[in-house]
Amino acid sequence: METEDYLGLRLDDFLDRLSVGGQAPGGGSAAALSVAFAAGLVAMVARCSRGTWEDATGVAAQGLAIKDRAAHLARTDAAAWQEATAALHRAGSDGAGERRDFELEQKLKRAAEVPLEIAELGADAAALAALVGEYCDGAYRADAAAAAALAAGGASAAAHLVEVNLAVREGDETLRRARASEQAAAEAAQRTLASFR
Amino acid sequence: MSQLSALSDAELVQRCRAGSTDAWNELVERFSRYVYAVCTRGFRLSEDDAEDVFQEVFTRVFTHLDTLRNDAALRPWIAQLTRRLCLDSIQKGGREQASAEPLAEDLAADLEEIDEAFTVREAMTSLSDACKEILDRFFARDQSYRTISEELDIPSGTIASRIARCLSKLRIELEGRSEPPDVSRK
Numbered sequence: 001m002e003t004e005d006y007l008g009l010r011l012d013d014f015l016d017r018l019s020v021g022g023q024a025p026g027g028g029s030a031a032a033l034s035v036a037f038a039a040g041l042v043a044m045v046a047r048c049s050r051g052t053w054e055d056a057t058g059v060a061a062q063g064l065a066i067k068d069r070a071a072h073l074a075r076t077d078a079a080a081w082q083e084a085t086a087a088l089h090r091a092g093s094d095g096a097g098e099r100r101d102f103e104l105e106q107k108l109k110r111a112a113e114v115p116l117e118i119a120e121l122g123a124d125a126a127a128l129a130a131l132v133g134e135y136c137d138g139a140y141r142a143d144a145a146a147a148a149a150l151a152a153g154g155a156s157a158a159a160h161l162v163e164v165n166l167a168v169r170e171g172d173e174t175l176r177r178a179r180a181s182e183q184a185a186a187e188a189a190q191r192t193l194a195s196f197r
Numbered sequence: 198m199s200q201l202s203a204l205s206d207a208e209l210v211q212r213c214r215a216g217s218t219d220a221w222n223e224l225v226e227r228f229s230r231y232v233y234a235v236c237t238r239g240f241r242l243s244e245d246d247a248e249d250v251f252q253e254v255f256t257r258v259f260t261h262l263d264t265l266r267n268d269a270a271l272r273p274w275i276a277q278l279t280r281r282l283c284l285d286s287i288q289k290g291g292r293e294q295a296s297a298e299p300l301a302e303d304l305a306a307d308l309e310e311i312d313e314a315f316t317v318r319e320a321m322t323s324l325s326d327a328c329k330e331i332l333d334r335f336f337a338r339d340q341s342y343r344t345i346s347e348e349l350d351i352p353s354g355t356i357a358s359r360i361a362r363c364l365s366k367l368r369i370e371l372e373g374r375s376e377p378p379d380v381s382r383k
Contacts, residue, residue: 054365055358055361055362055365056361057361057364057365057368058360058361058362058363058364058365059357059361061361061364062335062357062360062361065335065336069339120341120343120344121341123341123342123343124341124342124343127342127353127354127356127357128357131357131358177343180343181341181343184343184353
């Protein structure tokens with residue numbers, strides 16, 4: 001199943017596709033891009049603070065790495081979601097069978113693993129945004145706070161997608177990690193935003 | 198890190214010339230990934246052709262090591278030799294292989310990327326084990342701060358700063374390196 005590379009699209013084309021019902025991209029891709037936006041902002045703020053902050057270049061490099069990974073996951077999530085949806089349809093139309101059940105379970109698990117990665121990247125982006133907010137050039141602190149809020153939003157959205165996945169059950173390690181990432185991102189964002197109040 | 202892996206290219210060449218088998222093994226170990234990457238990722242040779250070129254490169258390095266005028270220029274010499282042998286291999290393959298040949302600009306970009314990766318890998322050998330470990334986990338293995346924190350037993354809130362400082366050290370190391378001229382006679 002081929003999924004288009006969203007990174008090659010114009011932004012307005014991507015937003016148009018996002019608003020079309022019933023097909024990818026969906027919430028997971030949007031969450032991934034929120035995290036990518038956040039990490040991109042972190043990199044920008046760090047780069048603009050190189051004159052006053054010794055670690056700025058190294059922090060910018062981490063922001064860029066997170067941005068690239070998160071952006072890549074927009075497509076990966078859409079592909080995993082489409083495959084899981086197709087497997088669900090097949091299971092519904094062909095009836096149950098051991099092999100079919102196994103295939104469905106695998107596809108659903110994969111569809112939970114990708115948002116978990118997005119949630120963890122969101123936690124990292126939020127942590128980096130908090131660090132940047134503390135040490136960056138004052139002129140860019142508002143951008144750092146925006147990055148933290150976006151990262152926390154992306155992490156929360158992705159954690160929710162893990163939680164509602166049919167293959168994930170209460171007590172699963174996947175769910176524990178997703179919730180921990182959501183919480184860590186939220187705390188980092190709150191710290192950053194609170195410093196303005 | 199073994200003692201030999203800490204040697205500079207020039208020191209390694211000198212030990213190879215003196216007949217040290219361990220030094221020769223270290224030289225092959227140091228450059229094998231690079232040579233293989235140039236063959237497969239740069240020139241997109243088949244596995245068999247890449248293996249042939251790989252063997253030929255190291256055979257020639259072994260037999261012509263005495264002709265290298267500047268011992269520090271080992272890497273550009275091996276790079277040049279590998280590229281020439283890859284081109285020979287493509288020419289020998291004839292038209293059948295032509296469709297798989299990379300475009301000139303793609304090739305240049307790929308080779309530049311391989312060179313950069315190799316330079317960074319080399320520079321990383323000068324870092325402390327702790328720095329190597331944390332950079333490898335974050336940039337090569339794509340591990341999250343939480344995973345790094347748990348596995349290395351380091352406070353999560355300090356990971357990003359540690360990575361940044363290790364990157365600063367790596368940058369200083371890279372800035373201190375200058376590309377030696379290619380002065381082999383062959």
